[in-house]
Amino acid sequence: MHTEKLKELLSQKFITEEQYNNIEPVISGKIISVFFELRTLLYLGVLLFSTGVGILIYENIGDIGHLISIIILFTLTLACFVYVFRRAPAYSHGKVSSHSPYYDYVVLLGCLLFISVLGYLQFQYELFDEGMGLTTLITAMFFFFVAYRLDNIAVLSLAITAFASFWSISVSPQKWYTGDFLSSENLYVTAMIFGSAMAAIALGVDRKGVKTHFTFTYLNFSILIFLIGTLTGIFENYNSYALYLLLLYGGCAFCVYYANIRKSFLFLLYAAIAAYVGTTYFLSDFVLKDPLLWFFYLIASCGGLITFIIRYKNYFKRAE
Amino acid sequence: MIAYNKTWLHNLGIVKEAKQWCRHNLISPDQFARIEEAYKSAFYHPNYVIRVLLFLASLIALAGVTGLLILMLDGLNNETAISIAALVYGLGSFAVLEIVFIKRGNHYKSGVTEALLYHSMGFTIGGIAGLSDFNEHVVIIVCMLVFTFSAVRYVDLISTAASMGMLAWIIFFEMYEIGGIARQIIPFAFILIFTPLYFYFRHQKKAIQNDLWTNCLLIGESVSLLLVYAAGNYFVVRELSVSMMNLEISNGDDIPFAFVFYFLTVAVPVTYLYAGIRFKDVVLLRVSLLAIAFSVFTFKYYYSLGHPEITLTIAGMVLLLISISLFRYLRITRNGFTREDLLREKWMNANAEAFIISQTLGGNKVSAEEPFKMGGGSFGGGGARGEF
Numbered sequence: 001m002h003t004e005k006l007k008e009l010l011s012q013k014f015i016t017e018e019q020y021n022n023i024e025p026v027i028s029g030k031i032i033s034v035f036f037e038l039r040t041l042l043y044l045g046v047l048l049f050s051t052g053v054g055i056l057i058y059e060n061i062g063d064i065g066h067l068i069s070i071i072i073l074f075t076l077t078l079a080c081f082v083y084v085f086r087r088a089p090a091y092s093h094g095k096v097s098s099h100s101p102y103y104d105y106v107v108l109l110g111c112l113l114f115i116s117v118l119g120y121l122q123f124q125y126e127l128f129d130e131g132m133g134l135t136t137l138i139t140a141m142f143f144f145f146v147a148y149r150l151d152n153i154a155v156l157s158l159a160i161t162a163f164a165s166f167w168s169i170s171v172s173p174q175k176w177y178t179g180d181f182l183s184s185e186n187l188y189v190t191a192m193i194f195g196s197a198m199a200a201i202a203l204g205v206d207r208k209g210v211k212t213h214f215t216f217t218y219l220n221f222s223i224l225i226f227l228i229g230t231l232t233g234i235f236e237n238y239n240s241y242a243l244y245l246l247l248l249y250g251g252c253a254f255c256v257y258y259a260n261i262r263k264s265f266l267f268l269l270y271a272a273i274a275a276y277v278g279t280t281y282f283l284s285d286f287v288l289k290d291p292l293l294w295f296f297y298l299i300a301s302c303g304g305l306i307t308f309i310i311r312y313k314n315y316f317k318r319a320e
Numbered sequence: 321m322i323a324y325n326k327t328w329l330h331n332l333g334i335v336k337e338a339k340q341w342c343r344h345n346l347i348s349p350d351q352f353a354r355i356e357e358a359y360k361s362a363f364y365h366p367n368y369v370i371r372v373l374l375f376l377a378s379l380i381a382l383a384g385v386t387g388l389l390i391l392m393l394d395g396l397n398n399e400t401a402i403s404i405a406a407l408v409y410g411l412g413s414f415a416v417l418e419i420v421f422i423k424r425g426n427h428y429k430s431g432v433t434e435a436l437l438y439h440s441m442g443f444t445i446g447g448i449a450g451l452s453d454f455n456e457h458v459v460i461i462v463c464m465l466v467f468t469f470s471a472v473r474y475v476d477l478i479s480t481a482a483s484m485g486m487l488a489w490i491i492f493f494e495m496y497e498i499g500g501i502a503r504q505i506i507p508f509a510f511i512l513i514f515t516p517l518y519f520y521f522r523h524q525k526k527a528i529q530n531d532l533w534t535n536c537l538l539i540g541e542s543v544s545l546l547l548v549y550a551a552g553n554y555f556v557v558r559e560l561s562v563s564m565m566n567l568e569i570s571n572g573d574d575i576p577f578a579f580v581f582y583f584l585t586v587a588v589p590v591t592y593l594y595a596g597i598r599f600k601d602v603v604l605l606r607v608s609l610l611a612i613a614f615s616v617f618t619f620k621y622y623y624s625l626g627h628p629e630i631t632l633t634i635a636g637m638v639l640l641l642i643s644i645s646l647f648r649y650l651r652i653t654r655n656g657f658t659r660e661d662l663l664r665e666k667w668m669n670a671n672a673e674a675f676i677i678s679q680t681l682g683g684n685k686v687s688a689e690e691p692f693k694m695g696g697g698s699f700g701g702g703g704a705r706g707e708f
Contacts, residue, residue, distance in 0.1 A: 041643035049636025055629035265369035298384030
């Protein structure tokens with residue numbers, strides 16, 4: 001944007017002189033915000049440091065330097081949590097804004113170091129007999145606590161992924177192409193139950209007005225897990241998948257309903273893709289046998305969807 | 321020159337900008353409503369998610385159309401005839417895009433337009449390539465021309481980046497084909513061509529009549545800077561020399577002009593950073609950060625001490641220290657730089673950020689049945705990234 005446009009707005013009295021003076025330095029580049037750049041650096045720093053420390057501890061178990069590094073790790077983790085809890089604003093059901101731009105990243109660093117600490121304890125002293133399962137659960141619970149107490153959505157996402165992996169559900173797009181996503185026996189049933197249960201709980205909590213800005217993150221994970229669970233169910237039981245198809249449609253219907261009331265179109269996108277894949281799979285079993293029919297089907301279905309979206313474009317507008 | 325209605329584009333630009341001001345409480349919602357009322361545009365320009373949905377649906381529908389046409393032209397066996405058919409189909413698709421969607425439907429970057437645009441470009445290029453008997457010189461030049469056309473006429477950012485990439489490929493490929501000394505001076509040719517190009521884009525960006533292409537010019541600028549850096553980077557030059565030009569480097573030997581590339585690997589990022597701070601240029605700053613990271617990687621690649629975990633830890637510590645002290649230093653605005661989030665990019669909302677964090681750091685590791693053993697295990701139930 002050029003300052004000429006801003007001058008135009010000023011001369012036509014859309015903005016006041018004072019507002020012009022506020023906005024002009026930003027537009028013309030007299031003041032430059034490096035907020036985004038600094039946050040990226042901070043994030044990379046947290047990422048590299050926690051990964052590096054994790055490997056460092058792991059590779060040097062048994063060495064002389066090991067004890068020192070463990071002490072440093074424990075001290076650092078403790079320092080992070082002491083810092084964040086001391087400075088933590090009082091808990092509230094609403095949104096709590098942190099007082100410094102790097103506060104949230106100290107929370108994140110503390111949580112990631114906590115994983116290394118717990119992993120070390122588990123390895124060295126076998127605190128938990130059942131192996132990794134319980135460690136994951138403890139991690140998840142602790143992260144949920146931190147997420148709610150310190151109002152941190154990033155830690156909430158970590159908590160949800162950890163909790164899901166406790167149920168052996170791997171929440172990661174990276175797993176799709178390696179093919180081990182929900183591949184083991186009946187895991188898709190677990191995924192479906194997990195997804196719907198988490199969505200139900202999240203909506204219940206949302207109704208009570210507790211941390212309503214967390215609801216999106218909860219639903220995002222649970223809808224993805226549920227839809228992928230049902231799709232896997234359809235593909236695995238290629239002889240009798242009617243139930244899974246119905247469940248898929250149920251999930252999609254919920255997405256459409258929720259997208260409509262919240263004007264959150266991401267869920268609509270998930271629903272459209274999942275329903276399309278499911279329906280196409282179903283049709284290819286019964287109707288679509290001929291390439292000619294296939295091409296007509298592709299044109300009619302997607303053409304229809306495009307026309308529908310454009311026709312009812314006001315329905316798909318974001319609430320401002 | 322531009323396919324869309326210019327007044328509307330102008331209006332849309334102002335409204336989008338004003339929306340950001342409103343969100344940051346620089347203007348009141350009432351004022352925003354008045355601006356929106358005064359600067360109307362009849363474009364169909366849906367939000368990102370709907371755009372993605374429309375884009376995917378359009379691609380599938382177009383695949384259906386293409387399939388039907390292929391069935392209809394089943395008897396066609398002549399290669400020239402097929403190429404002509406593809407070319408006509410591509411040009412026809414351009415016409416459909418222009419007349420049906422842009423002119424009548426008032427679409428502006430709606431997802432449908434992008435899908436149709438890439439589809440048209442693909443078949444046009446494919447048709448010409450077929451007619452030229454897949455002559456490499458013709459194909460790359462046609463690609464660049466078609467991408468540039470799309471960048472200018474449809475203000476498409478992906479086409480802009482692609483056309484810059486094609487230009488680089490043409491220079492590389494043609495000089496490589498000439499052989500001999502021309503191959504040796506490819507890096508210098510890149511620097512000599514893309515440096516003026518950078519200044520050209522930067523200059524053009526300031527001109528008011530190019531306002532509608534601001535984002536395209538921004539991409540041109542960044543890609544030019546990156547290419548200049550890459551051409552002088554020791555790693556890029558050495559690895560490309562070895563793999564493409566069959567250069568053999570024995571122990572103790574080095575590539576020709578090695579000292580020049582060592583120097584450039586350090587000097588270019590530092591220059592970018594200095595210039596970015598000195599002239600308050602965000603593009604230079606961002607590219608310099610990328611370049612510095614890659615330079616560090618370059619030196620670690622050839623002069624590694626064999627302890628990647630120590631490198632990671634130290635790099636992380638340095639980054640943390642630098643960013644936190646800069647955050648503290650910029651508590652007040654200095655030399656025009658501030659840590660405050662003035663007009664944040666639209667797509668970086670907290671939710672997207674949380675999702676990225678959970679995907680890169682998070683516990684996407686199924687661990688219930690995994691034994692925790694030396695070598696194969698991994699640290700951390702809910703967390704630690706990747707296999708150690």
